[in-house]
Amino acid sequence: MTQNDLLNLSYASLDQAREEMNGLLKERRRDYSLPQPLYNDPHMFRIDMEEVFQKEWLFVGMTSEIPTKGDYFTVDIGQNPVLIVRGADGSINAYHNSCRHRGSRICSEHRGKVANLVCPYHQWTYDTKGNLLFAGTEMGDEFDKQKHGLKKTHCKVGGGFIFVSLGKQEPEGDFDAFLATLDEYMEPYDVENTKLAVESNMYEKANWKLVIENNRECYHCEGSHPELLNTLLEWDDTNDPRAPQSFLDYYARQAAEWEAEGIPHEHKSFGVRNRIVRMPLKEGTQVMTIDGQEGCSKLLGRIKNRHLGSMRILHLPNSWNHMQSDHFIVFRVLPISAQESLVTTKWFVHKDAVEGVDYNPERLRQVWDATNDQDRRLGEENQLGINSVGYEPGPYSKTYEFGVINFLDWYTDTVLKNLG
Template sequence: MTEHDLLNMKYSNIEDARRDMDHTLNERSRQLSLPQALYNDPFLFRIDMEEVFMKEWLFVGMTCEVPKPGAYMTVEIGQNPVLIVRDRDNQVRAFHNVCRHRGSRVCTANKGLVANLTCPYHQWTYDLKGNLLYAGTEMGDNFDKSEFGLKPAHCETAGGFIYVCLAEGEPPEIDDYLTALDSYMDPYDMENAKVAAESTLEENANWKLVIENNRECYHCSGSHPELLRTLLEWDDTTDPRATPEFKEYYARQAAEWDREGIPHKHVEFGLQNRIVRMPLKEGTAVMTMDGKPACSKKLGRIQNQNLGSMRILHLPNSWNHMQSDHVIVFMVQPVSAQKTLVTTKWLVHKDAVEGVDYDVSRLRYVWDQTNKQDRELAEQNQRGINSTAYQPGPYSETYEFGVINFLDWYAETVLKNLTRHNL
């Protein structure tokens, strides 16, 4: 635990924390920010990990990051190392990255390409479907390799996105969202994309503060000058602040998208998942400083550079911007009660050549600045919440409705899973 975690420890055991969390979430006001402990107590953070991040579907990466059989990538979900690999049948699979011998991590690099999966500790070897192939003669004649395959995790792919769920039983239903995602992502052909740049920021803030900050643009005019060169502040087509002028502009853009068969209408699946295409400011095509394309090769079958940004929300850990020449995906990984990793990836057509078709610094500049600004905002938010003076404050139903929706989803999800945990 960090020093901040110890200073803010409110509970002496996990069961007391579970009972109090259940009571707190049932009694909370939807119009107010959460009570202090839900942002900084290590026991309540543990419950977040157990009841949200270990039971819900999480975005972990893109299928183009494992482009061929034997290509793998690794991620950390709390204290759970996870391995994603493409097998010889071209299926993307997920496993707990834990050797069945003595528990060492099997793959230690962030990404790689292998014929089989070999643990570096004692060379136990698994095929790409997780079956144990080799454990050495030392295990004896009666050793049954079939009982010691890698433990699988639930894994689904759609539209180039990879989602993993660590639930022990049946995972939550996600099929309707995945079907829509496949349809909306079809123009981009993300199997034929590549990661052009990647960054990971460590933020000294609770993961919920990171998501809350993303779910509103109330702070944008005072904090994000680079982003607002192209971004319209409306959250989506249902934003209560949307003006008649914006709606008319959207209608003109939508007519162009319809002619090209580009999906754009707002679709949502509860409060957890939402897809909507939003135009950028008139005269701008993508999120760069001058609003001009950052890559000369468009993605997939796209012809029109004025596709705006198709925004994809997946709670609890991802928001994304799909544009005509590049896409930007974000992944949130909680580390402790007051530490969160935010990974950003910029993807372009796989045939685009750095220095010829795109310049990396220009591609990533706007969101590099925005991410740094958001990190400062989240960290200052956390420091204020840690104060004895903090008490839950009111949300604006117009400017912060996205935050209200997020916390409604969070509270409903935790309460649902706590009940299943037989509180």
């Protein structure tokens, strides 16, 4: 069933679905996978969209994607087109990409640059602060332009990461503490002086929760990700209960180097939803390239040590990220339907780096193109198996899959809270 088909759901069936979802989440075993409808039912998917993706903070992109005034990019969150634009004063603004005249999308391109925002339908014109500048004399003398500016979405920035929330009210919780820590931990990378080197978009025929579940464990890595394991250590973070003493000793040696350079590295968690941790890569490797050696000749920001490992940044419900010495990689997941998701991957380098001289886009993306496609196949097979009449929730390993348990705990608590 497509997103448009969801419009045909009756209010009665949706109310029934809310009651059923409430019961399924309250009764589920917290160390087991979810009941089947939560992975494949279009009614449940619509509730996910309304109670998670239309109410919570979502990662949408990086500030360096829109470096100067009038630069913009667009993103579709379910049926909600959103426009993110850099204002004349340098601020980052997010709006519903819907004209206040008759609702047409204003910006149809994924990226662009404008002096003002002009709706192509009837040329209503807005500035980058969302103010309506022109609606034509046809609207009559009584028409008040000030009451017809673009509708804003909540928007916050931390460490160069842009987050939006589509809810009427800002989500509850101390999100600002996470943003402040992002500012501190991202400072060495100087995001404003980076640029987007390459981007990929991958459609995966799997529920968005299966995409996140797969990311939250490396139980499957040894059998599935040879390219990634050229550089990646499988431990989830410095608190991973599986990590041997040899890893802890290696981490301590690396941490001493990072401290000498003033590079933040201590594990920071904000509940189970947001986490920042710097992890070393395999000894002798620098970044996540196929051979573990440099991806770009220019280091980022004030970084001098190529052996910074990967600073992993988690933001539920839709993002994980790897910050490295000469480039960084951000991932964004957006639901498309009950059994389809869009995974966007972006690679960033120093803004002065020259393609073909300082970096090769194909080399930058080689490892994660392979890994993403491997994960796509795993997710799609997972979805097909879950669709079976023989599926029932199965147990997670509390050591190898604790990250998945944490994610589904967050998901369960968030949906129950928002359902009221």
